[in-house]
Amino acid sequence: MKVLKFLLKLGLLGFVLGVVAVVAIYIYVRPDLPSVQELRDVRWQTPMQVYSADGELISQFGEMRRIPLRIEEIPQPMIDAFLSTEDTRFYDHFGIDPIGVGRALFLLVSTGEIQGGGSTITQQLARNFYLSYEQTWIRKIKEAFIALHIEQQLEKDEILTLYLNKISFGHRAFGVGAAAQVYYGKTVDQLTLAEIAVIAGLPKAPSTMNPVSYPERARGRRAVVLGRMLDERKISQQEYQEALQAPVKTYVHGAEVTMEAPYLAEMVRQEMVARFGEEEAYTAGFKVYTTANAKQQRGAIQAVRDNLHRYDERHGYRGPVSVLWESEEKPPQPRVANANNDDVELVPLVASGATAWSDEDISAYLEQHRSIGRLVPAVVTQVAAADAEEQTAEVLLRTGEKVTLPWGSWRWARPYMNDERQGPAPKTVADVVAPGHHIWVRPDPENQWRLAQVPEPSSALIALRPQDGGIAAAVGGYSFTLSQYNRALQAERQAGSNIKPFIYSAALDNGFTLASLVNDAPINQWNPGTGVAWRPRNSPDVYEGPIRVRQGLAKSKNVVSVRLLRALGVDTTVDHLTKFGFERSELPRNESLSLGSASMTPLQVARGYAVFANGGYLVDPYVIERIEDADGEVVYEAKPKVACVSCETGDREFEQAPQVISEQNTFLIQQAMSSAIWGGGSWAHKTGWNGTAWRVTRSSAIVDKAGRNVFGKTGTTNDVKDTWFSGFVSGLVATVWVGHDNLERTLGRSTMNSNLTSKEQSISGAEAGAKTALPAWIEFMEVAIQDVPALPTSTPPDIVSARIDLATGKLSKRTDHTTRFEYFMSGTAPTDYADSNDQESVFESEGGLF
Template identity: 65%
Template sequence: MKIIKWMLAVFAALTVLGTITVVGLYFYWQDELPTVAELKDVRLQTPMQVYSSDGELIAQFGEIRRIPLKLEEIPQPLINAFLATEDQRFYDHFGIDPIGVARAFALLLTTGEIQGGGSTITQQLARNVYLSFEQTWTRKIKEAFISLHMERELSKDEILELYLNKITFGHRAHGIGAAAQVYYGKDVKDLTLAQMAMIAGLPKAPSTMNPISNPERARERRAVVLGRMLAENVITQAQYQAALNEPIETRLHGAEVTMSAPYLAEMVRADMVSRYGEETAYNAGYKVYTTVNAKQQRAAQRAVQLNLHGYDERHGYRGAEAVLWQPNEEAWQHDDIRDYLNKQQTIGLTVPAVVLGVTEQAALVLTASGSPREIAWQGLAWARPYMHADRQGPAPKTAGDILAPGELIRVRATEQGLRLAQIPEPSGAIISLRPQDGSIAAAVGGYSFAMSQFNRAIQAERQIGSNVKPFIYSAALENGFTLATLVNDAPINQWSPGSGIAWRPRNSPDVYEGPIRVRQALAKSKNVVSVRLIRALGIDTTVEYLTRFGFPIDELPRNESLSLGSSSQTPLEVARGYAVFANGGYLVNPYFIDRIVNDDDEVVYTARPAVACVLCEEENDREVVQAPRVITEQNAYLITEAMQSAVWGGGSWQHRTGWNGTAWRIQRSDKIVELAGRNIVGKTGTTNDSKDTWFSGYVSGLVTTAWVGFDNLERALGSTTMNENLDQQEQPISGAEGGAKTALPMWIDYMETALEDADIQPFQVPPGLVMARIDLATGKLSRKNDYTTRFEYFLPGTAPTEYAEQKSSNKDIFADDDSIF
């Protein structure tokens, strides 16, 4: 009896001491325990998602992938799997399971170490949200305190819902919604019983028991989960056996991206990190809605990729990427070829393939994902040998002239079937924005983001060539010139005493017409006229004027080369400048984020751009943020008129006086003509040696700039000859590459789709302009009403006063005195 009394006394003393210790620890750690508000507002770390303006998912950023779900959205069998495996008495205990604790204590007595196990779902949630995973007494006691605290402040269903959304499942998947997507590419409601059991088994060891990293251990763990479910009578024996026998079929799935726009996505990511910092931007669950239209973005991506392939094909085939076996060696087995191809990267539209055999005018190839397929002659005939940028070899006669068995090549899918392909060497970009407020409609910064993350649409500062001319002509109209003024289109020779050489700017093509009207000179992109205009204006006046369009003054050269586009701008800067003409004279600020929504679906940011609004300006509307006016509405309209002539030309073809502007190929697009009529304008741009090619053009509601060139500033785009294998319809553009031949087709391809969703209105003649009939040859007034005349617009006081039939008493501005012009 004495021994029993002694033991009871010791036990009572230990109990009192333990209670005092626990109470003391509770008060000691009380300040570190979460508050009631924190418990009820446990934030789920959810990745940032980027959407198009019409709701298509573009990208998802964040270390943690999570798709938060309400408890009622989770299938009951999946809930049963977790309860049976992790905490079958979850709805019966108070946050700590005495039976589990006893089991853990028995392990401690037998091993002398703190072992895992014994933790309830509430304890696991407490550990995941607030604590570390270290096996220490301190952590265990804190875990118990937080668990009791949670059970008092939250309902069982709230705790379970948080647990299922917070738990880690490996491969950066947190929560069952993300796990279903990452491992099976499904919503939780679409999972099979075997897949549910697989996911429910992952929390024990998500990095080593997941079906991607270790399929066998995952299979064993799934069997344990199914066994627990059978023991708890939540599945039948038949269900158990069927799920047990289901094969392990899984792979890593990404987010459900419905539209690929990686360059735009990176723009958004960088902006969000700048706003909120990486931790918050990536994990706070923001939904970022961009200004980009999904259909227009897809059209831009397609236009860039297809036109770069077009350039590459007309310049010739550069040959196979590798050779797997030689003609005297045994061919590889198909399975070995597929294994090899699975290690090769799909880039842009191109898919790696291996040539199995060639016939007279066809080739049999194998890709990683299919059976052998044929490339017909139509998909091979383009492949003349590439010699250098300006030369192509002879057109091939047979498939054997191009390909051989064992070669690693690339193919791309077309409507006509497989086509031989190669990764394009030059780069390209499209940027498209709405001129009324600067919102970006589409942005593509290169052929493949996987190959190069450099965003040429907003980062590549390239010489803009003749794309600068509308701004120079605008300055000329501001300083006394008119669309009817004559300027001499004749060669210039300027001696430079410093360098000892003469500067001889040339037209492209090298054709000169003598006295030419300003409208016609801009439409035909006459280089020497642009030089004479800048001479008449003065360098300082011209540079100052160009800054009105948003061009930084330190990027504008203070010499006459500026007239030919020697300044370097990004495609976005160029498009912003052209938007001034499209919107009637206002400088808007491009933007691509329309609004930001937090994880509670609250809008935390809405763009409030400065807009171009003539009526708002006239009515002094304080509700609208007005963009600054930088040129007059009349000036903007006159330049638009002149650039319309670049598309539609002038003169009379019937009377052999007709002429084309540099953008005449737009007339060939029935789709653009149908959608926009004559309400479309544009300007080409080509630099020396065709190193940079441009086209910028617009309708009233959409401005688009396209650029093509090599990333290597020393490489020229070269020229091509006709390919005798191709018929007239397939025949690529021949001759020197340039804005009209290289960038304009890309622009046309994009605009044929983009204009379907663009606001297209006729360009309205603004008040203050006067109209007069002029003689086309002299720019003076005319009394005739035939093909030798046209109506022209003038600012008040600038219209000519003399008639062409009268003898001139004023000197026209077509002097060839280079010391003056």
């Protein structure tokens, strides 16, 4: 009895000490216990996602990839896989599994060390949220208390949901949603049983058992998961066997980006970081909806790339990227130009001798070269004999596919000599390539492969909604992979003739009309300070004498622009140009301003042209329409200033953008820019003439939708280093720039290629805005205009029309081809009638007006 009493006392003492110890430990760890609110309001470190205005994913930013899911969105087989492997008694225990704890204690006694295992899903959740992975007693005790606390506060399904969304699966994937995307490019409901088992096996060691880096280890772990599911009767024997035999090897998939717009995405990223800071921007789960239209953005990228390839092809082939082995079928070496534009032999890298590579070696080599834009790396493996009926070459693509390129894919490839010259047209494929050449190919409009090369010039395209400044599309270069420099926003290039509508707008506000005559005659101005005469020239170097202001802008007459600026004065002109948002400090204070010597970004130019498109209002470009947080709540919504008379639309009120020029002024400039496209005169009477942008009239897609309500202006600098086209319909304004990043290099000229038909090479001669930039604008607008309201131009109040004599700009009583109706601001129409014998000169002397 004494022994029994002693044992009872000892047991009671042990119980009391145990309770005291538990209470003491609880008091110690209590500060680490999460609150109920903290448990329920988990803030996932979810990446920022950027969408188009119509909901297509553009990009994702953030170190952690996470796609939070509700429990009902997770398929039952995936839940079964995790429970069978990690915690079969999850729905029965209270946060700690006594059987698991017993197993862990046995391992401790038998090994003398704390081993893994024994932790429930609730304990793993506690560790993932609040603790480290160190194997210590205090961490295990804290883990147990936090697990018990969690079980008291949350339902089982809530705990399981948190767990499946929190745990790491390697390759920066957190949660099963992200794991499915990263490893298989699928949503969780699209996964096979074998794929589910691989994912369910990852929490044990995601860095060493993932199917990308360690497929064999992943296979072994998958077998364990499938075995547990079979033991728990969650799958049948047949399902077990089929999943066990499925392949394991996969690769890391990116986010399901459905719309390519990397330059636009980078604009958003920079703005979000500026608003929220890097940590919050990348982890708060923001969904950013941009102003960009997916269809228009795709059209913009396609237009820029196609246009650069067209330029590159008419200037010649610069040769292979490298030569992997030498061949007897060796074509003449192409040539490239150095900085001085001299002819220099191109000597490609020769990687080996004359022995042809195997397909396996070629594929391994191509794996090291990524695609750029639409360009796919390939290696020529065989060239048809020179006397073959069909000139072809066989190439192996990076994708592993072997394709045959017909003669039509190669015949453009004259040797590039320099920016001004091209070599003779090739007669056979062997004149262009040989086996062993590493080349680029791209799909043509019929999805046939075509010889290509990385374009040397750069380009940018920016499109705005003129009513509020929303950016509809933005392309900052050929490929974001090649260069992250966003030329649409950052490239300050000379505007050339793209500046002339602003000069003419100033003239219309200072006494000129569309019918005013200006002398289109050469200018020779001696500068005694430099001892050099300034002789601005037209391009082409043709002069017509007195011409009307409408014609001067439509034909882009340089000397007319100079004479207008002289009449206005530099200060008056600069004052007017600042109304369009151009910085005064960036505008030259001399007559070169009239020829576009001012440097501007494509976005600045597009913003200026938007004033002409919207009736005279200066809008502020913006790219973010709204921002939603991780719960779908709108935390920011753009409230742009709008170009409108009554700024109230539906239930939303808008602030009106400032009106910087009159509606009448914009209407008259539109009229002149319309003539830049449609020309004037009478072709039947041999007085017809083309505007510089006449190629727009060949586009049935634009003409059928907009009719004559399409307006634009070409732009070319004197040295042809920068080419532009800016134009608009009522609902969209777009600017295209093409030039070399190297400011010393010109765009040159090209000659006709005897291998191609005239239709295939409609452009030759010196490059210019009408030839180099306008085709990209046309291709883009053909796509964009389908979703843009191309409304008719309405005549604003205080605009009158009068029939004028085309030769003198005076009123006319005739109604034949020598006259036309012209528009005027009220009070500015001519009052004199033309006399058939009128020889009065409107000019005083060389360079003078009036």
